[in-house]
Structures are given as structure tokens and as C-alpha cells.
Amino acid sequence: MRKLLPILGSHPGGRSAMTCRYRCGDACFHEAPNTSGNEYAGDIIAGALSRRTMLRAGAVAGVVAVAGTGACSGDSAGAVTAGAGSAKGKPAKGLRFTPVEPNTADKVTVPEGYKQNVVIRWGEPILRGAPAFDPKKQTAKAQEGQFGYNNDFLSLLPLDGGDGERGGARRQLLVANHEYTDEVLMFAGYDADDPTREQAEIGWAAHGLSVVVVEGESKSGALKAVPRHRLNRRVTATTPFEVTGPAAGSRWLRTSADPEGRTVLGTLNNCAGGTTPWGTTLHGEENVDQYFANTEKVKDEKHRKRLERYALKGTDTERKWERFDDRFDVLKEPYEPHRFGWVVELDPYDPDSAPRKRTALGRFKHEAAQPRLTRDGHAVVYMGDDERFEYLYKFVSSKRMRRGESRADHEHNLTLLDEGTLYVAKLTGDSPADEIDGSGELPSDDKEFDGRGKWIPLATGDRSHVEGMTADEVYVFTRVAGDKVGATKMDRPEDVEASPRTGRVYAALTNNTDRGASGKAGPDEANPRKGNKHGQVLEFAEKDDDPAARRFTWRLFLVCGDPDDPDTYFGGFPKDQVSPISCPDNVTFDAYGNLWLSTDGNELGSHDGLFGVATTGPRRGEVRQFLTVPTGAETCGPIVQERRVLVSVQHPGEVDGATVEEPASQWPDGPDEYVRPSVVSVWRADGGNIGV
Numbered sequence: 001m002r003k004l005l006p007i008l009g010s011h012p013g014g015r016s017a018m019t020c021r022y023r024c025g026d027a028c029f030h031e032a033p034n035t036s037g038n039e040y041a042g043d044i045i046a047g048a049l050s051r052r053t054m055l056r057a058g059a060v061a062g063v064v065a066v067a068g069t070g071a072c073s074g075d076s077a078g079a080v081t082a083g084a085g086s087a088k089g090k091p092a093k094g095l096r097f098t099p100v101e102p103n104t105a106d107k108v109t110v111p112e113g114y115k116q117n118v119v120i121r122w123g124e125p126i127l128r129g130a131p132a133f134d135p136k137k138q139t140a141k142a143q144e145g146q147f148g149y150n151n152d153f154l155s156l157l158p159l160d161g162g163d164g165e166r167g168g169a170r171r172q173l174l175v176a177n178h179e180y181t182d183e184v185l186m187f188a189g190y191d192a193d194d195p196t197r198e199q200a201e202i203g204w205a206a207h208g209l210s211v212v213v214v215e216g217e218s219k220s221g222a223l224k225a226v227p228r229h230r231l232n233r234r235v236t237a238t239t240p241f242e243v244t245g246p247a248a249g250s251r252w253l254r255t256s257a258d259p260e261g262r263t264v265l266g267t268l269n270n271c272a273g274g275t276t277p278w279g280t281t282l283h284g285e286e287n288v289d290q291y292f293a294n295t296e297k298v299k300d301e302k303h304r305k306r307l308e309r310y311a312l313k314g315t316d317t318e319r320k321w322e323r324f325d326d327r328f329d330v331l332k333e334p335y336e337p338h339r340f341g342w343v344v345e346l347d348p349y350d351p352d353s354a355p356r357k358r359t360a361l362g363r364f365k366h367e368a369a370q371p372r373l374t375r376d377g378h379a380v381v382y383m384g385d386d387e388r389f390e391y392l393y394k395f396v397s398s399k400r401m402r403r404g405e406s407r408a409d410h411e412h413n414l415t416l417l418d419e420g421t422l423y424v425a426k427l428t429g430d431s432p433a434d435e436i437d438g439s440g441e442l443p444s445d446d447k448e449f450d451g452r453g454k455w456i457p458l459a460t461g462d463r464s465h466v467e468g469m470t471a472d473e474v475y476v477f478t479r480v481a482g483d484k485v486g487a488t489k490m491d492r493p494e495d496v497e498a499s500p501r502t503g504r505v506y507a508a509l510t511n512n513t514d515r516g517a518s519g520k521a522g523p524d525e526a527n528p529r530k531g532n533k534h535g536q537v538l539e540f541a542e543k544d545d546d547p548a549a550r551r552f553t554w555r556l557f558l559v560c561g562d563p564d565d566p567d568t569y570f571g572g573f574p575k576d577q578v579s580p581i582s583c584p585d586n587v588t589f590d591a592y593g594n595l596w597l598s599t600d601g602n603e604l605g606s607h608d609g610l611f612g613v614a615t616t617g618p619r620r621g622e623v624r625q626f627l628t629v630p631t632g633a634e635t636c637g638p639i640v641q642e643r644r645v646l647v648s649v650q651h652p653g654e655v656d657g658a659t660v661e662e663p664a665s666q667w668p669d670g671p672d673e674y675v676r677p678s679v680v681s682v683w684r685a686d687g688g689n690i691g692v
């Protein structure tokens with residue numbers, strides 16, 4: 001069912017050098033900034049469960065309690081019966097599609113019997129007064145009213161009193177991140193050494209977030225944008241944000257433009273995110289280091305080292321924004337970088353509300369933030385810090401979510417992410433240490449990579465739990481706090497999300513080619529491969545099924561790569577029956593509890609894709625590829641509704657040497673048109689449920 005294609009590139013994670021440069025400021029080409037000497041240790045047990053709330057038209061209504069048991073430590077692969085489907089011998093309900101073969105087609109390839117449409121493209125006008133897209137005459141003003149560049153995270157929120165989950169004609173509210181800009185593919189004749197002010201300002205306007213109402217066609221899963229709707233909104237790199245939580249007003253956040261340290265202009269590099277049970281969206285500010293110039297020239301060593309711990313480096317930046325706004329130059333505004341690298345919360349139903357930077361969730365390269373609730377209503381947010389050898393975090397709110405629909409209830413819920421405890425993860429393996437030799441061979445004791453973990457508290461409100469650091473310092477320099485308490489260095493922790501069926505939590509660890517390199521952390525049981533090109537998916541279960549627990553058990557659910565390679569593992573499922581998968585990045589779940597994974601980079605020669613995999617029942621670990629994206633693109637923001645799959649096609653055509661004049665992709669509109677990052681909807685031609 002699969003055929004492997006020739007290996008194409010050698011950039012880490014299979015990305016083009018252009019993607020590395022524009023997206024993450026060549027994060028994989030410089031020394032990983034975690035040079036701390038902390039090592040591995042750990043502890044205890046658990047089970048699984050959960051409950052998840054569903055959104056209802058902006059306020060919160062029903063809570064869906066879900067079934068499912070099975071202790072992570074006890075059940076062997078395949079021994080847990082799924083709450084939904086998984087009849088023996090048949091694919092899990094929700095995964096009964098013919099897998100897409102690995103391929104390099106310059107299009108979105110979907111399974112047989114499925115259809116697709118482009119929902120919205122970079123530059124489509126969404127606000128009143130915004131002009132039609134004309135890339136040759138683009139202006140910052142036009143871009144401020146148009147859909148931004150490089151859509152990543154997506155959220156679909158219900159409108160008109162319906163849940164919008166079933167497709168059809170109902171309107172929904174689409175929220176999208178715009179992670180970064182690729183000027184070479186946006187501007188004809190772009191001169192990277194001498195960008196114009198207008199180009200910089202277009203870049204500011206093309207970053208950020210979009211909120212746009214979308215409408216379904218009556219007899220398909222197609223969606224289209226509703227321009228000029230009163231809820232449509234753009235948030236950009238210059239939109240005022242309110243800083244909230246325990247570090248608001250901290251001396252580390254003050255600048256000459258904002259001596260109070262409470263108002264920041266804009267958000268940058270929003271990668272993935274989450275949708276809260278109280279009807280807001282969360283957005284992770286990720287590779288923000290690349291926007292700030294002149295770290296190398298900072299004389300104050302303590303300050304420079306703190307910047308370097310966050311990967312800031314060098315002199316000029318790629319986009320040269322420091323030439324047009326002093327705040328992007330750390331010699332002129334030393335603390336401006338501290339004002340990025342947060343989780344931001346947006347209330348998309350309130351277009352006049354200020355978006356907020358939530359300092360209680362710590363500052364690092366936030367990939368995503370998907371909350372869940374404890375049984376008694378505390379919000380728990382798992383978070384990955386996406387850089388080599390960085391950490392996994394968890395925030396537990398001190399307040400409980402109110403389930404009422406009054407304005408007061410909503411205002412209360414908007415404070416949930418401002419008070420609580422921030423934790424970092426430490427994982428310990430339980431197999432003989434000499435068997436974790438970096439080869440990826442399963443240890444002999446229990447034939448899987450597994451062990452125990454604990455959540456180490458870093459700060460609670462204004463109280464620091466880290467010796468030698470104030471609470472402010474813990475929030476603003478969270479990586480340093482993780483170093484001090486000996487958190488486990490992971491292989492690039494990305495999206496983390498709990499299964500609504502079992503309560504088990506899944507974290508994508510995308511890759512880490514430096515694992516085991518000279519002078520770097522060696523393999524451990526949770527990160528067991530040296531030179532890890534393909535990544536792994538960690539599964540963990542909180543003790544007593546309590547998301548607020550301090551202890552958990554974990555195991556690797558997938559060790560990704562070519563299933564023919566002995567260092568791969570697919571939840572115990574026969575490896576000759578799975579799709580190859582490389583560099584897992586985003587995670588989400590369908591209504592049946594299947595895990596869906598999108599990939600970023602592919603070291604197996606195929607284009608990136610979206611994959612589904614059962615996590616319980618006899619098909620546990622059977623990875624099936626659902627779609628692939630065009631040349632140079634990454635699959636992001638997956639949403640799997642009952643009758644519709646939505647993906648972000650990010651950075652299509654981003655191949656080394658490609659320009660506007662000589663594009664590497666013709667997607668989505670064919671030759672002679674600009675390559676445009678876009679959102680795509682996929683549905684079953686016969687109107688049936690996805691994958692069933």
C-alpha cells in the first residue's frame with residue numbers, strides 16, 4: 001500500500017533552507033540554546049479519562065462527559081477497548097478511508113471518494129473596505145483588511161446557535177494564525193538586502209491572526225468566507241495587546257513606548273494554538289527570536305545570555321524590520337523581545353476586545369496551547385517549547401470555569417489563565433539504561449519505551465518555586481527556570497492534546513538531529529534515538545485520571561519513520577500495514593477518539609500530510625495517511641469535524657531558490673498566478689461522515 005520515494009533534501013526535518021530561514025530564523029542551524037547541564041531522574045503511576053466541554057455560540061453550555069478507561073502503565077497495546085467503534089479486524093471507526101500514498105504531487109491529494117475546496121487564500125479581503133488581492137500593487141493598508149500570510153493554527157467556532165459540526169450551510173467562525181511571512185514569495189523582485197518600508201509594513205500586516213465567518217454549501221463540505229461580516233477581524237504585528245497575569249507590569253517587560261509594561265503592540269510567529277471551553281482561542285508565539293537585531297552587540301552579559309537562552313543572536317535580522325522600527329533592535333529597546341514568546345488569548349466573538357498575552361503560562365517558544373478541564377472545572381493547559389532539547393509544560397488554573405452564559409460568567413472565565421501554577425515535566429524511563437543506546441531498538445523488559453513522570457512546580461501566582469528566581473523571572477525567563485529544576489530535555493515538543501475519549505495526553509516530538517551528538521544530551525527512554533530525524537509521539541496518563549495531578553505515566557505511542565526501519569514503532573501494530581510518517585507536529589482528535597497528526601518536514605521523500613491513527617482497540621497504532629499537501633508546503637491546523645476536515649496549507653512553494661518569478665509550486669490557482677498559502681476543506685463526496 002505504500003511506496004517510498006527518493007530522499008529529496010537534507011535540511012533538518014526535510015524542510016527547505018528557505019523555510020528554515022523565514023519560519024524559524026534557521027533554528028536548526030545554530031547551537032540549540034539549551035546548554036544547561038540538567039539530567040534525567042523521576043517518578044510514578046496513573047490511569048486515564050476525561051471530560052471535555054463543547055462550545056455553544058460564544059458562551060459555554062453543555063459538558064460532554066466521556067467514557068474510556070485504561071491505565072497507561074498497565075494496558076498492553078491493543079488491550080483497551082475503544083468507546084466508539086473498532087470492531088475486530090476492521091479499521092477504527094473514523095479511519096475507513098483508503099490511505100493516500102506518499103507522493104510529491106503539487107496539489108492537495110485526498111483519499112478516493114473525497115472532495116475539496118479552497119476556503120480562503122492569502123490576501124482575500126475580509127474586512128469592509130479592503131480591496132481585492134492584487135499582489136503587484138499590494139499595500140500595508142490593503143493587507144490589514146485581508147487574510148494574512150502563512151495560515152497555521154485553525155479553530156472553527158459555532159455561530160447562529162448551532163454547533164456547526166455536521167457541515168451543511170451553517171455559518172461558523174474561522175480563526176487562523178499567520179505564523180510568518182516569506183517576502184521572496186510575496187514580492188516580485190524582492191531585494192533581501194534592501195527591503196522597503198512598505199514591504200516591512202506589509203509583513204507586519206500579514207502576520208498575526210484572522211477571524212472570518214465562513215459559510216457551508218448546502219450539499220457538500222465546501223466552505224467559503226463571508227467577507228465584511230461584523231465579526232471579521234485582523235490582528236497584526238501592530239495591534240495593541242493587553243499584558244495580563246502575574247508578570248504584567250514586570251520591570252522585564254517595560255520599554256520606552258510602554259513604561260508600565262502592560263501594553264504590547266502585536267503578536268509574532270503564531271504557530272499552533274487551542275480553543276478554550278469558554279469560547280476563546282489561544283495562540284502560541286513561537287520563533288520570535290528571529291525578529292530582533294543586534295543581540296551579539298549587547299554588552300550587559302547577563303542580559304545577553306538571557307536573550308541567547310531564547311535563541312536571539314547575531315546582528316541584522318532576515319527581514320530588517322529594525323531599520324523601520326527601533327523596537328526590533330535590542331540595543332535601542334533591550335526588553336522588547338521579552339514581550340513576545342507568550343500564549344495569547346483572543347475572544348473572537350467580541351471584535352472590540354483587546355487580545356491578551358497570558359504571562360501565567362510562561363515565556364518560551366510556544367507551539368500550541370489546548371486546554372482541558374479537571375472534573376471540578378479547573379483549566380489545564382499542556383504546552384510544548386519547540387526547540388531542540390526544550391521542555392514540556394503544564395498550567396493549572398486556581399479558579400474554576402463557570403458554566404453559566406451571563407456576561408459576568410464570561411468575564412470570570414477570561415481570568416482563568418491569569419492565576420494558577422506553572423509546571424515543567426521530568427520523565428524517567430524504567431528499562432535498563434544500557435538498552436537505551438540510541439539505536440531505537442525496543443528495550444527487552446517490556447518491549448516499549450515507557451516510564452514515569454512528574455510535574456515540577458515553577459511558580460504559583462506571585463510565588464516562585466525556583467530557588468534564586470523571583471516569580472517575575474520564572475514567567476519571563478521560563479526556560480531558565482526549567483534548567484534550574486532539571487526538566488527533561490525533549491526532542492522538540494510541539495502540539496500537546498488530551499484525547500476526549502480516554503483522557504490520555506498526546507505530545508508530538510517532531511525531531512532532533514542533535515540528540516546524542518558530541519557535547520549534547522544523549523538518548524533517554526522518552527527520546528531514544530540518536531540523530532532523531534523523524535520524531536515520536538509521546539502518550540501519557542495523569543495519575544488518577546486527574547489533569548491537575550503531579551504524577552503521570554508515559555510511553556511512546558509512535559516512533560516515526562519508515563516502517564521498514566527497525567527503529568520505528570507503531571503502537572504495536574504490524575508495521576507492514578501502516579503509512580510511513582515523519583516529523584509529527586500538530587495533533588487533534590475526531591469524534592471517535594482517533595488521533596490525527598499533521599507533519600512538518602518529511603525525511604522520507606514525500607510531501608507533508610495529515611494522518612489518522614486509532615489509539616485504542618485492535619487497530620491501535622495503525623497510521624493511515626489522509627492527505628498530502630503541495631510542493632514545499634506544511635500541513636497545519638487540522639480540524640476533523642464529523643463531516644469535514646479542515647487543514648492549513650502553509651508555505652506552499654517554499655523551496656530553495658524559488659521566487660515570485662520562478663515559483664516552485666502552481667498551487668492553488670495554476671500557472672501565472674501567485675502561490676498562496678490557503679485553508680482547504682475536505683469532505684466525502686457522498687455526504688457521509690469522515691472516514692466511516
Ligand code: FEO
Nearest residue numbers: 271286367386494
Ligand atoms: Fe511553528 Fe513548531 O512549528
Ligand code: CA
Nearest residue numbers: 430431449450
Ligand atoms: Ca520501559
Ligand code: CA
Nearest residue numbers: 271272585600
Ligand atoms: Ca507547528
